[in-house]
Amino acid sequence: MAGTDRQQPLMTGGPAVILVEPQLGENIGMVARAMANFGLSELRLVRPRDGWPNSKAQAAASKADHVIDGTAVFETLEAAIADLNFVFATTARARDGFKPVRGPQAAAQALRARIGADQKCGVLFGRERWGLSNEEISLADEIVTYPVNPAFASLNIAQAVLLMSYEWLKSGLAPDGETPFSGPPMQPATKSELQGLSDQLEEALQARGYFRPPAKKPRMLEGLRAVLSRPGFSKTEIQLLRGVVRSLDRFSRQMPRGSGPPGRLNEDEAARAEPEPKR
Amino acid sequence: MAGTDRQQPLMTGGPAVILVEPQLGENIGMVARAMANFGLSELRLVRPRDGWPNSKAQAAASKADHVIDGTAVFETLEAAIADLNFVFATTARARDGFKPVRGPQAAAQALRARIGADQKCGVLFGRERWGLSNEEISLADEIVTYPVNPAFASLNIAQAVLLMSYEWLKSGLAPDGETPFSGPPMQPATKSELQGLSDQLEEALQARGYFRPPAKKPRMLEGLRAVLSRPGFSKTEIQLLRGVVRSLDRFSRQMPRGSGPPGRLNEDEAARAEPEPKR
Numbered sequence: 001m002a003g004t005d006r007q008q009p010l011m012t013g014g015p016a017v018i019l020v021e022p023q024l025g026e027n028i029g030m031v032a033r034a035m036a037n038f039g040l041s042e043l044r045l046v047r048p049r050d051g052w053p054n055s056k057a058q059a060a061a062s063k064a065d066h067v068i069d070g071t072a073v074f075e076t077l078e079a080a081i082a083d084l085n086f087v088f089a090t091t092a093r094a095r096d097g098f099k100p101v102r103g104p105q106a107a108a109q110a111l112r113a114r115i116g117a118d119q120k121c122g123v124l125f126g127r128e129r130w131g132l133s134n135e136e137i138s139l140a141d142e143i144v145t146y147p148v149n150p151a152f153a154s155l156n157i158a159q160a161v162l163l164m165s166y167e168w169l170k171s172g173l174a175p176d177g178e179t180p181f182s183g184p185p186m187q188p189a190t191k192s193e194l195q196g197l198s199d200q201l202e203e204a205l206q207a208r209g210y211f212r213p214p215a216k217k218p219r220m221l222e223g224l225r226a227v228l229s230r231p232g233f234s235k236t237e238i239q240l241l242r243g244v245v246r247s248l249d250r251f252s253r254q255m256p257r258g259s260g261p262p263g264r265l266n267e268d269e270a271a272r273a274e275p276e277p278k279r
Numbered sequence: 280m281a282g283t284d285r286q287q288p289l290m291t292g293g294p295a296v297i298l299v300e301p302q303l304g305e306n307i308g309m310v311a312r313a314m315a316n317f318g319l320s321e322l323r324l325v326r327p328r329d330g331w332p333n334s335k336a337q338a339a340a341s342k343a344d345h346v347i348d349g350t351a352v353f354e355t356l357e358a359a360i361a362d363l364n365f366v367f368a369t370t371a372r373a374r375d376g377f378k379p380v381r382g383p384q385a386a387a388q389a390l391r392a393r394i395g396a397d398q399k400c401g402v403l404f405g406r407e408r409w410g411l412s413n414e415e416i417s418l419a420d421e422i423v424t425y426p427v428n429p430a431f432a433s434l435n436i437a438q439a440v441l442l443m444s445y446e447w448l449k450s451g452l453a454p455d456g457e458t459p460f461s462g463p464p465m466q467p468a469t470k471s472e473l474q475g476l477s478d479q480l481e482e483a484l485q486a487r488g489y490f491r492p493p494a495k496k497p498r499m500l501e502g503l504r505a506v507l508s509r510p511g512f513s514k515t516e517i518q519l520l521r522g523v524v525r526s527l528d529r530f531s532r533q534m535p536r537g538s539g540p541p542g543r544l545n546e547d548e549a550a551r552a553e554p555e556p557k558r
Contacts, residue, residue, distance in 0.1 A: 036431040201523065
Protein backbone atom coordinates (compact mmCIF):
# COMPACT_ATOMS: atom_id res chain seq x y z
CA MET A 1 0.00 0.00 0.00
CA ALA A 2 1.09 3.53 -0.63
CA GLY A 3 2.62 5.20 2.36
CA THR A 4 1.29 8.33 3.97
CA ASP A 5 3.91 10.54 2.40
CA ARG A 6 2.51 9.92 -1.04
CA GLN A 7 -0.61 11.77 -0.05
CA GLN A 8 1.07 15.02 0.83
CA PRO A 9 1.06 16.46 -2.70
CA LEU A 10 -2.71 15.90 -2.89
CA MET A 11 -3.53 18.16 -0.01
CA THR A 12 -3.63 21.38 -2.02
CA GLY A 13 -5.82 22.32 -4.94
CA GLY A 14 -8.95 20.36 -5.70
CA PRO A 15 -12.33 21.72 -6.65
CA ALA A 16 -13.93 24.73 -5.00
CA VAL A 17 -16.93 23.97 -2.81
CA ILE A 18 -19.74 26.46 -3.49
CA LEU A 19 -22.66 26.73 -1.06
CA VAL A 20 -25.71 28.51 -2.44
CA GLU A 21 -27.61 30.53 0.20
CA PRO A 22 -26.55 28.46 3.21
CA GLN A 23 -28.63 29.24 6.27
CA LEU A 24 -26.99 27.89 9.41
CA GLY A 25 -23.50 28.95 10.42
CA GLU A 26 -23.04 25.54 12.05
CA ASN A 27 -23.50 23.87 8.71
CA ILE A 28 -20.96 26.13 7.02
CA GLY A 29 -18.50 25.30 9.78
CA MET A 30 -19.07 21.57 9.45
CA VAL A 31 -18.63 21.88 5.69
CA ALA A 32 -15.27 23.60 6.26
CA ARG A 33 -14.22 20.85 8.63
CA ALA A 34 -15.24 18.09 6.21
CA MET A 35 -13.28 19.79 3.44
CA ALA A 36 -10.18 20.05 5.61
CA ASN A 37 -10.47 16.39 6.56
CA PHE A 38 -10.00 15.41 2.95
CA GLY A 39 -7.67 18.08 1.71
CA LEU A 40 -10.01 20.59 0.10
CA SER A 41 -9.56 24.24 0.99
CA GLU A 42 -11.45 26.58 -1.27
CA LEU A 43 -14.91 27.50 0.06
CA ARG A 44 -17.22 29.96 -1.66
CA LEU A 45 -20.58 31.20 -0.34
CA VAL A 46 -23.41 32.72 -2.34
CA ARG A 47 -25.54 35.07 -0.18
CA PRO A 48 -25.14 33.32 3.20
CA ARG A 49 -28.30 34.13 5.18
CA ASP A 50 -26.53 35.38 8.30
CA GLY A 51 -23.73 37.26 6.57
CA TRP A 52 -20.04 36.66 6.79
CA PRO A 53 -17.90 36.20 8.86
CA ASN A 54 -20.06 34.07 11.10
CA SER A 55 -18.95 33.11 14.60
CA LYS A 56 -21.05 29.96 14.65
CA ALA A 57 -19.36 28.80 11.48
CA GLN A 58 -15.98 29.41 13.03
CA ALA A 59 -16.88 27.44 16.14
CA ALA A 60 -18.28 24.50 14.18
CA ALA A 61 -15.26 24.38 11.89
CA SER A 62 -13.21 23.17 14.87
CA LYS A 63 -9.86 24.51 13.73
CA ALA A 64 -10.32 24.28 9.98
CA ASP A 65 -9.28 27.92 10.15
CA HIS A 66 -7.48 27.93 6.84
CA VAL A 67 -10.75 27.09 5.10
CA ILE A 68 -12.84 29.59 7.07
CA ASP A 69 -10.28 32.38 6.66
CA GLY A 70 -10.05 31.84 2.93
CA THR A 71 -13.83 31.76 2.34
CA ALA A 72 -15.03 34.07 -0.43
CA VAL A 73 -18.55 35.52 -0.53
CA PHE A 74 -20.49 36.33 -3.72
CA GLU A 75 -23.74 38.11 -4.52
CA THR A 76 -24.70 35.78 -7.35
CA LEU A 77 -24.01 32.21 -8.35
CA GLU A 78 -22.84 33.43 -11.74
CA ALA A 79 -20.16 35.51 -10.06
CA ALA A 80 -19.16 32.64 -7.79
CA ILE A 81 -18.40 30.36 -10.73
CA ALA A 82 -17.19 32.95 -13.22
CA ASP A 83 -13.54 31.87 -13.14
CA LEU A 84 -14.23 28.13 -13.26
CA ASN A 85 -13.90 25.86 -16.28
CA PHE A 86 -16.13 23.05 -15.12
CA VAL A 87 -18.89 22.82 -12.50
CA PHE A 88 -20.84 19.95 -10.96
CA ALA A 89 -24.21 20.56 -9.31
CA THR A 90 -25.29 18.20 -6.53
CA THR A 91 -28.90 17.17 -6.24
CA ALA A 92 -30.86 14.39 -4.60
CA ARG A 93 -33.76 14.59 -7.01
CA ALA A 94 -33.98 13.44 -10.60
CA ARG A 95 -34.24 16.55 -12.75
CA ASP A 96 -35.57 16.94 -16.20
CA GLY A 97 -32.71 15.02 -17.65
CA PHE A 98 -30.85 17.86 -19.20
CA LYS A 99 -27.42 17.05 -17.83
CA PRO A 100 -25.21 14.01 -17.50
CA VAL A 101 -25.51 12.47 -14.04
CA ARG A 102 -22.59 10.97 -12.11
CA GLY A 103 -22.08 9.33 -8.76
CA PRO A 104 -19.61 10.95 -6.37
CA GLN A 105 -16.82 8.51 -7.16
CA ALA A 106 -17.05 9.01 -10.93
CA ALA A 107 -17.43 12.75 -10.38
CA ALA A 108 -14.30 12.86 -8.24
CA GLN A 109 -12.34 10.98 -10.86
CA ALA A 110 -13.55 13.40 -13.54
CA LEU A 111 -12.56 16.36 -11.36
CA ARG A 112 -9.16 14.82 -10.73
CA ALA A 113 -8.57 14.46 -14.46
CA ARG A 114 -9.73 17.98 -15.27
CA ILE A 115 -7.77 19.62 -12.49
CA GLY A 116 -4.75 17.62 -13.59
CA ALA A 117 -5.23 19.26 -16.96
CA ASP A 118 -5.22 22.70 -15.32
CA GLN A 119 -8.94 23.30 -15.43
CA LYS A 120 -10.48 25.18 -12.52
CA CYS A 121 -13.42 23.21 -11.15
CA GLY A 122 -16.16 23.56 -8.57
CA VAL A 123 -19.06 21.67 -6.98
CA LEU A 124 -22.36 23.38 -6.12
CA PHE A 125 -24.37 22.50 -3.03
CA GLY A 126 -27.86 23.89 -2.49
CA ARG A 127 -29.82 25.25 0.46
CA GLU A 128 -30.47 23.08 3.50
CA ARG A 129 -34.21 22.95 2.82
CA TRP A 130 -34.62 22.60 -0.88
CA GLY A 131 -31.29 22.40 -2.61
CA LEU A 132 -30.66 24.07 -5.96
CA SER A 133 -33.22 25.51 -8.36
CA ASN A 134 -33.42 24.20 -11.89
CA GLU A 135 -32.06 27.53 -13.07
CA GLU A 136 -29.03 27.20 -10.83
CA ILE A 137 -28.47 23.65 -12.01
CA SER A 138 -28.60 24.87 -15.59
CA LEU A 139 -25.44 26.87 -14.89
CA ALA A 140 -23.52 23.67 -14.14
CA ASP A 141 -22.02 21.25 -16.63
CA GLU A 142 -23.03 17.99 -15.03
CA ILE A 143 -24.96 16.63 -12.05
CA VAL A 144 -23.70 14.63 -9.08
CA THR A 145 -26.11 12.57 -7.09
CA TYR A 146 -25.53 10.15 -4.23
CA PRO A 147 -26.40 6.49 -3.88
CA VAL A 148 -28.73 6.54 -0.88
CA ASN A 149 -31.44 4.49 0.73
CA PRO A 150 -34.50 5.52 -1.28
CA ALA A 151 -36.60 5.18 1.83
CA PHE A 152 -34.38 7.62 3.76
CA ALA A 153 -32.61 9.79 1.25
CA SER A 154 -32.08 13.12 3.01
CA LEU A 155 -28.40 13.93 3.34
CA ASN A 156 -27.58 17.15 5.11
CA ILE A 157 -25.26 19.62 3.43
CA ALA A 158 -22.22 18.80 5.56
CA GLN A 159 -22.65 15.10 4.85
CA ALA A 160 -22.96 15.76 1.13
CA VAL A 161 -19.77 17.83 1.15
CA LEU A 162 -18.04 15.20 3.28
CA LEU A 163 -18.77 12.41 0.81
CA MET A 164 -17.68 14.47 -2.18
CA SER A 165 -14.48 15.53 -0.40
CA TYR A 166 -13.77 11.96 0.64
CA GLU A 167 -14.15 10.75 -2.94
CA TRP A 168 -11.91 13.58 -4.08
CA LEU A 169 -9.10 12.43 -1.79
CA LYS A 170 -9.63 8.80 -2.74
CA SER A 171 -9.50 9.64 -6.43
CA GLY A 172 -5.88 10.68 -6.00
CA LEU A 173 -4.74 7.53 -4.27
CA ALA A 174 -3.20 4.55 -5.97
CA PRO A 175 -5.79 1.78 -6.42
CA ASP A 176 -4.53 -0.04 -3.37
CA GLY A 177 -3.62 3.08 -1.44
CA GLU A 178 -6.85 3.60 0.39
CA THR A 179 -5.31 3.41 3.86
CA PRO A 180 -2.79 5.80 5.40
CA PHE A 181 -1.11 2.95 7.25
CA SER A 182 -1.16 -0.75 6.79
CA GLY A 183 -0.96 -3.87 8.86
CA PRO A 184 2.15 -5.95 9.14
CA PRO A 185 3.20 -7.65 5.95
CA MET A 186 2.43 -11.11 7.21
CA GLN A 187 5.11 -13.56 6.21
CA PRO A 188 4.09 -17.15 6.81
CA ALA A 189 6.68 -19.21 8.66
CA THR A 190 8.68 -21.83 6.82
CA LYS A 191 7.23 -25.29 6.65
CA SER A 192 9.91 -26.61 8.96
CA GLU A 193 8.95 -24.06 11.59
CA LEU A 194 5.36 -25.18 11.21
CA GLN A 195 6.45 -28.80 11.38
CA GLY A 196 8.30 -28.04 14.60
CA LEU A 197 5.11 -26.85 16.23
CA SER A 198 3.20 -29.81 14.88
CA ASP A 199 5.79 -32.30 16.14
CA GLN A 200 5.94 -30.69 19.55
CA LEU A 201 2.19 -30.82 19.90
CA GLU A 202 1.95 -34.37 18.63
CA GLU A 203 4.53 -35.55 21.10
CA ALA A 204 2.87 -33.81 24.03
CA LEU A 205 -0.54 -35.19 23.08
CA GLN A 206 0.81 -38.65 22.41
CA ALA A 207 2.28 -38.70 25.89
CA ARG A 208 -1.20 -38.10 27.27
CA GLY A 209 -3.01 -40.69 25.23
CA TYR A 210 -4.86 -38.12 23.18
CA PHE A 211 -4.79 -40.24 20.05
CA ARG A 212 -7.24 -43.02 20.66
CA PRO A 213 -8.19 -45.48 19.51
CA PRO A 214 -4.75 -45.89 17.95
CA ALA A 215 -6.25 -46.77 14.61
CA LYS A 216 -7.72 -43.30 14.40
CA LYS A 217 -4.46 -41.54 15.04
CA PRO A 218 -3.60 -40.87 11.40
CA ARG A 219 -6.96 -39.20 10.83
CA MET A 220 -6.68 -37.22 14.04
CA LEU A 221 -3.20 -36.07 13.12
CA GLU A 222 -4.44 -35.03 9.72
CA GLY A 223 -7.13 -32.90 11.33
CA LEU A 224 -4.66 -31.36 13.73
CA ARG A 225 -2.22 -30.50 10.96
CA ALA A 226 -5.01 -29.02 8.87
CA VAL A 227 -5.90 -26.62 11.69
CA LEU A 228 -2.27 -25.69 12.24
CA SER A 229 -1.47 -25.09 8.60
CA ARG A 230 -4.65 -23.31 7.49
CA PRO A 231 -4.02 -19.92 9.17
CA GLY A 232 -0.56 -19.45 7.65
CA PHE A 233 0.99 -18.65 11.02
CA SER A 234 3.97 -16.31 11.00
CA LYS A 235 7.27 -17.17 12.65
CA THR A 236 6.37 -14.94 15.59
CA GLU A 237 2.97 -16.52 16.02
CA ILE A 238 4.52 -19.98 15.95
CA GLN A 239 7.05 -18.97 18.57
CA LEU A 240 4.24 -17.75 20.80
CA LEU A 241 2.24 -20.92 20.26
CA ARG A 242 5.24 -23.11 21.01
CA GLY A 243 5.72 -21.26 24.28
CA VAL A 244 2.09 -21.87 25.12
CA VAL A 245 2.32 -25.58 24.37
CA ARG A 246 5.57 -25.84 26.30
CA SER A 247 3.99 -24.22 29.34
CA LEU A 248 0.98 -26.52 29.20
CA ASP A 249 3.15 -29.55 28.59
CA ARG A 250 6.00 -29.12 31.05
CA PHE A 251 4.47 -27.38 34.02
CA SER A 252 1.84 -28.67 36.38
CA ARG A 253 -1.02 -26.63 37.58
CA GLN A 254 -0.07 -24.65 40.68
CA MET A 255 -3.64 -23.86 41.50
CA PRO A 256 -6.71 -26.02 41.61
CA ARG A 257 -9.09 -25.65 38.75
CA GLY A 258 -11.19 -22.52 38.90
CA SER A 259 -8.99 -20.63 41.37
CA GLY A 260 -6.96 -18.90 38.70
CA PRO A 261 -8.64 -15.70 37.61
CA PRO A 262 -9.09 -16.00 33.86
CA GLY A 263 -10.32 -12.46 33.43
CA ARG A 264 -13.98 -11.78 33.24
CA LEU A 265 -15.36 -15.24 33.02
CA ASN A 266 -13.76 -17.44 35.65
CA GLU A 267 -17.05 -18.49 37.18
CA ASP A 268 -17.93 -20.29 34.02
CA GLU A 269 -14.52 -21.62 33.32
CA ALA A 270 -15.12 -25.20 34.33
CA ALA A 271 -18.34 -25.29 32.38
CA ARG A 272 -16.70 -23.75 29.35
CA ALA A 273 -14.02 -26.38 29.22
CA GLU A 274 -16.69 -28.95 28.54
CA PRO A 275 -17.48 -29.65 24.92
CA GLU A 276 -19.96 -27.07 23.76
CA PRO A 277 -23.46 -28.37 23.43
CA LYS A 278 -24.87 -28.49 19.96
CA ARG A 279 -27.33 -25.77 19.25
CA MET B 280 -25.02 4.85 -12.00
CA ALA B 281 -27.37 2.01 -11.36
CA GLY B 282 -30.99 3.04 -11.19
CA THR B 283 -32.60 3.61 -7.84
CA ASP B 284 -34.88 0.61 -8.10
CA ARG B 285 -31.96 -1.78 -8.21
CA GLN B 286 -31.04 -0.71 -4.71
CA GLN B 287 -34.23 -1.80 -3.06
CA PRO B 288 -33.13 -5.33 -2.19
CA LEU B 289 -30.01 -3.97 -0.50
CA MET B 290 -31.77 -1.92 2.12
CA THR B 291 -31.99 -4.60 4.76
CA GLY B 292 -29.25 -6.46 6.55
CA GLY B 293 -25.71 -5.17 6.48
CA PRO B 294 -23.23 -5.05 9.33
CA ALA B 295 -24.15 -3.99 12.84
CA VAL B 296 -22.73 -0.62 13.91
CA ILE B 297 -21.33 -0.85 17.44
CA LEU B 298 -20.54 2.33 19.36
CA VAL B 299 -18.29 1.85 22.39
CA GLU B 300 -19.09 4.22 25.27
CA PRO B 301 -20.58 7.01 23.16
CA GLN B 302 -20.97 10.21 25.13
CA LEU B 303 -23.28 12.62 23.34
CA GLY B 304 -26.83 11.68 22.47
CA GLU B 305 -26.62 14.01 19.48
CA ASN B 306 -23.84 11.91 18.05
CA ILE B 307 -25.77 8.69 18.52
CA GLY B 308 -28.71 10.28 16.71
CA MET B 309 -26.55 11.46 13.84
CA VAL B 310 -25.05 8.00 13.59
CA ALA B 311 -28.55 6.51 13.34
CA ARG B 312 -29.43 8.99 10.62
CA ALA B 313 -26.27 8.25 8.64
CA MET B 314 -26.98 4.54 8.90
CA ALA B 315 -30.52 5.01 7.64
CA ASN B 316 -29.30 7.13 4.73
CA PHE B 317 -27.36 4.18 3.41
CA GLY B 318 -29.55 1.30 4.39
CA LEU B 319 -28.00 0.09 7.63
CA SER B 320 -30.29 -0.53 10.55
CA GLU B 321 -28.69 -2.45 13.39
CA LEU B 322 -27.19 -0.18 16.04
CA ARG B 323 -25.59 -1.49 19.25
CA LEU B 324 -24.30 0.62 22.12
CA VAL B 325 -21.80 -0.40 24.77
CA ARG B 326 -22.29 1.56 28.01
CA PRO B 327 -23.63 4.82 26.56
CA ARG B 328 -22.65 7.55 29.01
CA ASP B 329 -26.14 9.04 29.39
CA GLY B 330 -28.06 5.79 29.39
CA TRP B 331 -30.69 4.65 26.95
CA PRO B 332 -33.17 5.65 25.61
CA ASN B 333 -31.84 9.16 25.10
CA SER B 334 -34.12 11.98 23.97
CA LYS B 335 -31.26 13.92 22.39
CA ALA B 336 -30.39 10.93 20.27
CA GLN B 337 -34.00 10.63 19.16
CA ALA B 338 -34.13 14.30 18.18
CA ALA B 339 -30.85 14.18 16.26
CA ALA B 340 -31.82 11.03 14.40
CA SER B 341 -34.41 13.09 12.52
CA LYS B 342 -36.86 10.31 11.80
CA ALA B 343 -34.46 7.39 11.61
CA ASP B 344 -36.83 5.92 14.16
CA HIS B 345 -36.45 2.34 13.02
CA VAL B 346 -32.75 2.51 13.88
CA ILE B 347 -33.26 4.22 17.24
CA ASP B 348 -36.10 1.92 18.25
CA GLY B 349 -34.10 -1.19 17.41
CA THR B 350 -30.95 -0.09 19.26
CA ALA B 351 -29.56 -2.68 21.66
CA VAL B 352 -27.48 -1.78 24.71
CA PHE B 353 -24.71 -3.95 26.20
CA GLU B 354 -22.64 -3.86 29.37
CA THR B 355 -19.47 -5.12 27.67
CA LEU B 356 -18.00 -5.09 24.21
CA GLU B 357 -17.57 -8.85 24.42
CA ALA B 358 -21.31 -9.25 24.88
CA ALA B 359 -22.05 -6.79 22.06
CA ILE B 360 -20.11 -8.86 19.54
CA ALA B 361 -20.76 -12.33 20.96
CA ASP B 362 -23.05 -13.44 18.13
CA LEU B 363 -20.94 -12.00 15.32
CA ASN B 364 -18.64 -13.98 13.03
CA PHE B 365 -16.48 -11.12 11.84
CA VAL B 366 -15.73 -7.69 13.28
CA PHE B 367 -13.91 -4.62 11.97
CA ALA B 368 -12.52 -2.02 14.38
CA THR B 369 -12.18 1.55 13.11
CA THR B 370 -9.19 3.58 14.17
CA ALA B 371 -7.37 6.67 12.96
CA ARG B 372 -4.05 5.69 14.49
CA ALA B 373 -1.58 3.07 13.43
CA ARG B 374 -1.54 0.42 16.13
CA ASP B 375 1.09 -2.10 16.99
CA GLY B 376 0.54 -3.83 13.71
CA PHE B 377 -1.23 -6.94 14.83
CA LYS B 378 -4.21 -6.86 12.47
CA PRO B 379 -4.76 -6.48 8.74
CA VAL B 380 -5.73 -2.91 7.82
CA ARG B 381 -8.31 -1.99 5.17
CA GLY B 382 -9.73 1.18 3.75
CA PRO B 383 -13.49 1.69 4.00
CA GLN B 384 -14.14 0.66 0.41
CA ALA B 385 -12.22 -2.61 0.68
CA ALA B 386 -13.78 -3.19 4.10
CA ALA B 387 -17.28 -2.68 2.72
CA GLN B 388 -16.60 -5.12 -0.10
CA ALA B 389 -15.30 -7.68 2.37
CA LEU B 390 -18.39 -7.20 4.55
CA ARG B 391 -20.64 -7.57 1.52
CA ALA B 392 -18.99 -10.87 0.63
CA ARG B 393 -19.12 -12.22 4.17
CA ILE B 394 -22.72 -11.19 4.77
CA GLY B 395 -23.60 -12.74 1.43
CA ALA B 396 -22.15 -15.96 2.83
CA ASP B 397 -24.44 -15.68 5.88
CA GLN B 398 -21.84 -14.44 8.31
CA LYS B 399 -22.95 -11.93 10.93
CA CYS B 400 -20.66 -8.91 10.86
CA GLY B 401 -20.11 -5.68 12.77
CA VAL B 402 -18.04 -2.53 12.77
CA LEU B 403 -16.74 -1.00 16.02
CA PHE B 404 -16.48 2.74 16.54
CA GLY B 405 -14.74 4.19 19.58
CA ARG B 406 -15.40 7.03 21.95
CA GLU B 407 -15.61 10.58 20.67
CA ARG B 408 -12.42 11.63 22.46
CA TRP B 409 -10.02 8.76 22.15
CA GLY B 410 -11.53 5.97 20.10
CA LEU B 411 -10.92 2.34 20.97
CA SER B 412 -8.38 0.85 23.37
CA ASN B 413 -5.84 -1.66 22.13
CA GLU B 414 -7.63 -4.30 24.13
CA GLU B 415 -10.91 -3.49 22.40
CA ILE B 416 -9.21 -3.61 19.03
CA SER B 417 -7.72 -6.97 19.90
CA LEU B 418 -11.27 -8.36 19.96
CA ALA B 419 -11.78 -7.46 16.30
CA ASP B 420 -10.58 -9.38 13.28
CA GLU B 421 -9.34 -6.52 11.15
CA ILE B 422 -8.90 -2.76 11.22
CA VAL B 423 -10.57 -0.12 9.07
CA THR B 424 -8.96 3.25 8.72
CA TYR B 425 -9.88 6.22 6.55
CA PRO B 426 -7.88 8.04 3.94
CA VAL B 427 -7.74 11.56 5.37
CA ASN B 428 -5.71 14.72 5.14
CA PRO B 429 -2.80 13.95 7.46
CA ALA B 430 -2.73 17.58 8.50
CA PHE B 431 -6.40 17.49 9.57
CA ALA B 432 -7.32 13.94 10.28
CA SER B 433 -10.01 14.13 12.98
CA LEU B 434 -13.27 12.64 11.76
CA ASN B 435 -16.12 12.74 14.19
CA ILE B 436 -18.00 9.57 14.96
CA ALA B 437 -21.05 10.37 12.82
CA GLN B 438 -18.82 11.14 9.86
CA ALA B 439 -16.92 7.92 10.32
CA VAL B 440 -20.16 5.93 10.42
CA LEU B 441 -21.47 7.87 7.43
CA LEU B 442 -18.48 6.98 5.27
CA MET B 443 -18.57 3.34 6.24
CA SER B 444 -22.33 3.17 5.60
CA TYR B 445 -21.92 4.92 2.26
CA GLU B 446 -19.27 2.44 1.18
CA TRP B 447 -21.52 -0.38 2.34
CA LEU B 448 -24.32 0.77 0.07
CA LYS B 449 -21.91 1.38 -2.81
CA SER B 450 -20.46 -2.09 -2.43
CA GLY B 451 -23.82 -3.55 -3.38
CA LEU B 452 -24.23 -1.60 -6.59
CA ALA B 453 -23.79 -3.48 -9.83
CA PRO B 454 -21.55 -4.30 -11.50
CA ASP B 455 -18.15 -3.64 -9.95
CA GLY B 456 -19.26 -4.17 -6.37
CA GLU B 457 -19.78 -7.83 -7.00
CA THR B 458 -16.87 -9.01 -9.11
CA PRO B 459 -13.65 -8.59 -7.12
CA PHE B 460 -14.54 -10.74 -4.14
CA SER B 461 -16.31 -13.96 -3.60
CA GLY B 462 -17.56 -15.35 -0.35
CA PRO B 463 -14.87 -16.74 1.88
CA PRO B 464 -14.99 -20.53 1.94
CA MET B 465 -14.93 -20.77 5.70
CA GLN B 466 -17.34 -19.53 8.32
CA PRO B 467 -15.51 -18.05 11.29
CA ALA B 468 -16.78 -19.03 14.73
CA THR B 469 -18.72 -16.52 16.76
CA LYS B 470 -16.77 -14.27 19.07
CA SER B 471 -18.09 -16.02 22.13
CA GLU B 472 -16.76 -19.34 20.81
CA LEU B 473 -13.40 -17.70 20.26
CA GLN B 474 -13.58 -16.12 23.68
CA GLY B 475 -14.21 -19.55 25.18
CA LEU B 476 -10.95 -20.84 23.74
CA SER B 477 -9.11 -17.73 24.85
CA ASP B 478 -10.47 -17.95 28.39
CA GLN B 479 -9.71 -21.64 28.64
CA LEU B 480 -6.14 -21.10 27.54
CA GLU B 481 -5.67 -18.09 29.78
CA GLU B 482 -6.84 -20.02 32.78
CA ALA B 483 -4.64 -23.00 32.04
CA LEU B 484 -1.60 -20.79 31.51
CA GLN B 485 -2.35 -18.67 34.55
CA ALA B 486 -2.42 -21.82 36.66
CA ARG B 487 1.13 -22.54 35.50
CA GLY B 488 2.56 -19.09 36.11
CA TYR B 489 2.96 -18.44 32.39
CA PHE B 490 2.14 -14.76 32.77
CA ARG B 491 5.12 -13.31 34.48
CA PRO B 492 6.03 -10.86 35.65
CA PRO B 493 2.38 -10.16 36.47
CA ALA B 494 2.70 -6.59 35.21
CA LYS B 495 3.29 -7.93 31.72
CA LYS B 496 0.17 -10.06 31.70
CA PRO B 497 -2.05 -7.58 29.83
CA ARG B 498 0.47 -7.27 27.00
CA MET B 499 1.02 -11.02 26.89
CA LEU B 500 -2.73 -11.60 26.80
CA GLU B 501 -3.10 -9.08 24.00
CA GLY B 502 -0.49 -10.94 22.00
CA LEU B 503 -2.12 -14.27 22.71
CA ARG B 504 -5.54 -12.98 21.66
CA ALA B 505 -4.06 -11.47 18.52
CA VAL B 506 -2.70 -14.86 17.50
CA LEU B 507 -5.99 -16.57 18.31
CA SER B 508 -8.20 -14.09 16.49
CA ARG B 509 -6.08 -13.49 13.41
CA PRO B 510 -6.74 -16.80 11.64
CA GLY B 511 -10.54 -16.53 11.84
CA PHE B 512 -10.87 -20.05 13.24
CA SER B 513 -14.07 -21.90 12.41
CA LYS B 514 -16.28 -23.48 15.04
CA THR B 515 -14.87 -26.89 14.17
CA GLU B 516 -11.31 -25.70 14.42
CA ILE B 517 -12.00 -24.14 17.79
CA GLN B 518 -13.56 -27.34 19.06
CA LEU B 519 -10.47 -29.23 18.01
CA LEU B 520 -8.16 -26.67 19.62
CA ARG B 521 -10.13 -26.75 22.85
CA GLY B 522 -9.78 -30.51 22.95
CA VAL B 523 -6.04 -30.13 22.48
CA VAL B 524 -5.75 -27.59 25.27
CA ARG B 525 -7.92 -29.68 27.53
CA SER B 526 -5.72 -32.70 27.01
CA LEU B 527 -2.56 -30.76 27.69
CA ASP B 528 -4.10 -29.06 30.68
CA ARG B 529 -5.84 -31.88 32.46
CA PHE B 530 -3.70 -34.93 31.89
CA SER B 531 -0.16 -35.59 32.98
CA ARG B 532 2.51 -37.06 30.82
CA GLN B 533 2.54 -40.85 30.99
CA MET B 534 5.91 -41.14 29.32
CA PRO B 535 9.19 -39.43 30.06
CA ARG B 536 10.09 -36.64 27.75
CA GLY B 537 11.66 -37.70 24.48
CA SER B 538 10.50 -41.29 24.54
CA GLY B 539 7.79 -40.67 22.04
CA PRO B 540 9.11 -40.03 18.54
CA PRO B 541 7.55 -36.87 17.22
CA GLY B 542 7.27 -38.12 13.69
CA ARG B 543 4.74 -40.58 12.39
CA LEU B 544 4.06 -43.11 15.12
CA ASN B 545 3.67 -46.80 14.55
CA GLU B 546 0.86 -48.81 16.03
CA ASP B 547 2.97 -50.09 18.92
CA GLU B 548 3.81 -46.62 19.94
CA ALA B 549 0.24 -45.47 19.90
CA ALA B 550 -0.88 -48.57 21.74
CA ARG B 551 1.54 -47.89 24.56
CA ALA B 552 -0.04 -44.55 25.22
CA GLU B 553 -2.58 -44.53 27.99
CA PRO B 554 -6.07 -43.81 26.79
CA GLU B 555 -7.40 -40.49 27.95
CA PRO B 556 -9.51 -41.25 31.03
CA LYS B 557 -13.18 -40.48 30.86
CA ARG B 558 -14.43 -37.79 33.11
